Amino acid sequence: MSDALVRVEGLWRRFDVSKPWLNRVIEREEKQLLTAVAEVNFEIKRGETFALVGESGSGKSTIAKMVVGLLPVSSGTILFDGQPITGTTGVAMRTIRRRFQMIFQDPFASLNPRWRVGDIIAEPIHTFGLAKGAEAANQVGKLLDTVGLSAKDAEKYPHEFSGGQRQRIAIARALSSKPEFIVCDEPTSALDVSVQAQILNLMRDLQDELGLTYLFISHDLSVVRHMATRIGVLYLGRLVEVAEGKTLFRAPQHPYTKMLLDAVPDLAMSGRRRNPVEGEIPNPISPPPGCAFHPRCPRAMDRCKIETPDDYATATGRAACFAVEMEAA
Known part of the structure; x- marks a missing residue:
C-alpha cells in the first residue's frame, strides 16, 4: 500500500469573472477567466503535515476547498487513499467523505450561532450514522474534554466562548466523524499569538494521539516551521x-x-544579509508571460519572460526555476 494518503495531480481551477453577457455584447469585450490554481501536483503521506505557504492570492485556500469538495475542479485529479474524489458522487462519495474534514479560518463565522455547541459537534455523528441518542451525547462530551473544554459546555451557545475556545469547538466538530485527514485553512490566523500556540500544540498532540494527516494552509512561516513535515510554496x-x-x-x-x-x-x-521584499503579486486575470515571478525576481533572464519552468528534482526536493536548474546542471 502506498504511503500517500492524498495525491493531487494536474490540478487547475479557473473562475469566470466576466461582466454579464449583455454588457460584454454592448462593450464588445471577451470573457475574462481568473486562473487561481495552475498545474499543481503534490502528495501527502500518512501521518505527516504538508503545508502550503504563499502570499495572499496565491491559491492556498482554493486548493484546500477543492481537496475537501467545497469547490469543483476545473481539471485534474484528487485521489484519497487511491480513490478519486473528483467526479465521485452519491454513496461512494459519502463513504469517502467521512474520512476527511476541514477546520476553517474564522471561528466566529464557522459555527452556527443558533445551535448549541453539543448540536454543532454532534451533526457529523448523526449525518454519518456513527451514534444516536445518549451514545452520541457521550461522544460529544468526550470530544469536548479532548480539546480542553468541559462536557458541560455542550449546552452553551458559540457566543459564550472566546475565539480560541470556538476554534477548539471547531476542532472537536472536525474530529467527531473520526477522520483520518484534516484540512486546516489558516486555523490560527484570527487568534492572539498566545492562543495560537495553545491551538497549534493541541493539534500536534491530537495528530500524535490519533494518527491524523494534515494539509496545513498558512501565510505565517513561523507557524509553518512549528507544524510542517513538508512544505509547498505557491506563487500565483x-x-x-x-x-x-x-x-x-x-x-x-x-x-x-x-x-x-x-x-x-x-x-x-544573526547579522545575515537580507534582501527586502520588492514588488507585489501580479493580477491573476492577466499574469505576466513565462514565469509569473520574473518581474520581481533578482535572477530573471530572457528565458524566464517567455517560458514557464517545469518543476524538477533538486538537492532538497523539487523546484520550478530556470536559474536553479542551470546551477544544478
Whole structure:
C-alpha cells in the first residue's frame, strides 16, 4: 500500500469573472477567466503535515476547498487513499467523505450561532450514522474534554466562548466523524499569538494521539516551521518549490522562497544579509508571460519572460526555476 494518503495531480481551477453577457455584447469585450490554481501536483503521506505557504492570492485556500469538495475542479485529479474524489458522487462519495474534514479560518463565522455547541459537534455523528441518542451525547462530551473544554459546555451557545475556545469547538466538530485527514485553512490566523500556540500544540498532540494527516494552509512561516513535515510554496497558483520543512528553511532553492524567508524578522540578530521584499503579486486575470515571478525576481533572464519552468528534482526536493536548474546542471 502506498504511503500517500492524498495525491493531487494536474490540478487547475479557473473562475469566470466576466461582466454579464449583455454588457460584454454592448462593450464588445471577451470573457475574462481568473486562473487561481495552475498545474499543481503534490502528495501527502500518512501521518505527516504538508503545508502550503504563499502570499495572499496565491491559491492556498482554493486548493484546500477543492481537496475537501467545497469547490469543483476545473481539471485534474484528487485521489484519497487511491480513490478519486473528483467526479465521485452519491454513496461512494459519502463513504469517502467521512474520512476527511476541514477546520476553517474564522471561528466566529464557522459555527452556527443558533445551535448549541453539543448540536454543532454532534451533526457529523448523526449525518454519518456513527451514534444516536445518549451514545452520541457521550461522544460529544468526550470530544469536548479532548480539546480542553468541559462536557458541560455542550449546552452553551458559540457566543459564550472566546475565539480560541470556538476554534477548539471547531476542532472537536472536525474530529467527531473520526477522520483520518484534516484540512486546516489558516486555523490560527484570527487568534492572539498566545492562543495560537495553545491551538497549534493541541493539534500536534491530537495528530500524535490519533494518527491524523494534515494539509496545513498558512501565510505565517513561523507557524509553518512549528507544524510542517513538508512544505509547498505557491506563487500565483503554481507550486514553485516543495521540500522537507527544516530543509526549506535552511537551504531554500527558489528565489521566491528566499524572498519569503527574508521577510521574516531576524529575532536572533544573526547579522545575515537580507534582501527586502520588492514588488507585489501580479493580477491573476492577466499574469505576466513565462514565469509569473520574473518581474520581481533578482535572477530573471530572457528565458524566464517567455517560458514557464517545469518543476524538477533538486538537492532538497523539487523546484520550478530556470536559474536553479542551470546551477544544478
